[in-house]
Amino acid sequence: EVQLVDSGGGLVNPGGSLRLSCAASGFTFSTSTLNWVRQAPGKGLEWVSSISGSGSDIYYADSVKGRFTISRDNAKNSLFLQMNSLRVEDTAVYYCAREWNDWSVKWLDSWGQGTLVTVSS
Amino acid sequence: DIHMTQSPSSLSASVGDRVIITCRASQSISYYLNWYQQKPGKAPNPLIYGASTLQSGVPSRFRGSGSGTDFTLTISSLQPDDFATYYCQQSFSTLRTFGQGTKVEIK
Numbered sequence: 001e002v003q004l005v006d007s008g009g010g011l012v013n014p015g016g017s018l019r020l021s022c023a024a025s026g027f028t029f030s031t032s033t034l035n036w037v038r039q040a041p042g043k044g045l046e047w048v049s050s051i052s053g054s055g056s057d058i059y060y061a062d063s064v065k066g067r068f069t070i071s072r073d074n075a076k077n078s079l080f081l082q083m084n085s086l087r088v089e090d091t092a093v094y095y096c097a098r099e100w101n102d103w104s105v106k107w108l109d110s111w112g113q114g115t116l117v118t119v120s121s
Numbered sequence: 122d123i124h125m126t127q128s129p130s131s132l133s134a135s136v137g138d139r140v141i142i143t144c145r146a147s148q149s150i151s152y153y154l155n156w157y158q159q160k161p162g163k164a165p166n167p168l169i170y171g172a173s174t175l176q177s178g179v180p181s182r183f184r185g186s187g188s189g190t191d192f193t194l195t196i197s198s199l200q201p202d203d204f205a206t207y208y209c210q211q212s213f214s215t216l217r218t219f220g221q222g223t224k225v226e227i228k
Contacts, residue, residue, distance in 0.1 A: 059215045107210070
């Protein structure tokens with residue numbers, strides 16, 4: 001069974017930093033593309049970032065580019081999101097999600113439970 | 122970035138009703154369109170990928186269609202478990218984007 005467990009959220013001051021983690025199990029981690037998706041309170045889903053299995057292909061939403069860094073440790077089946085220069089508008093539940101594919105079609109088939117990040121003074 | 126627009130933003134319907142949600146992309150995305158269902162306090166669940174393929178375990182009352190820029194999610198006969206928020210997402214671009222969501226509420 002695929003399992004993704006998000007952790008690392010908390011309360012941080014504007015301008016501060018936080019590192020999120022996602023522990024994975026139940027699938028071949030090193031060949032799977034992983035994503036971070038966030039959801040501000042009462043708002044919709046926003047794609048944040050993705051990283052390929054090898055870590056060679058990385059993409060970011062414009063809203064976080066230059067401030068957030070996605071990375072992974074394939075030896076420990078773990079995904080990370082380093083968040084720097086945090087803003088009030090980064091307040092959200094952050095989900096890690098596995099991207100699965102059927103030929104060229106790709107979708108997010110498994111999600112973590114989410115971890116809440118609150119940016120406030 | 123590819124912008125995704127869903128309509129309506131919310132709707133009220135009764136059990137047994139047929140519900141249609143539309144999603145429009147700002148440029149052609151072929152059939153690289155996915156649908157997710159989210160209930161309050163829970164992570165999203167995949168419903169449909171590739172515009173029309175049902176995720177394993179999803180009831181057949183859900184149907185997806187469309188290609189290019191215009192897509193629809195149809196629930197043929199709304200059930201109590203279907204009251205939730207639905208999101209479309211494009212996977213054509215490496216910068217994935219979601220629609221703003223459609224909340225389906227009980228009338």
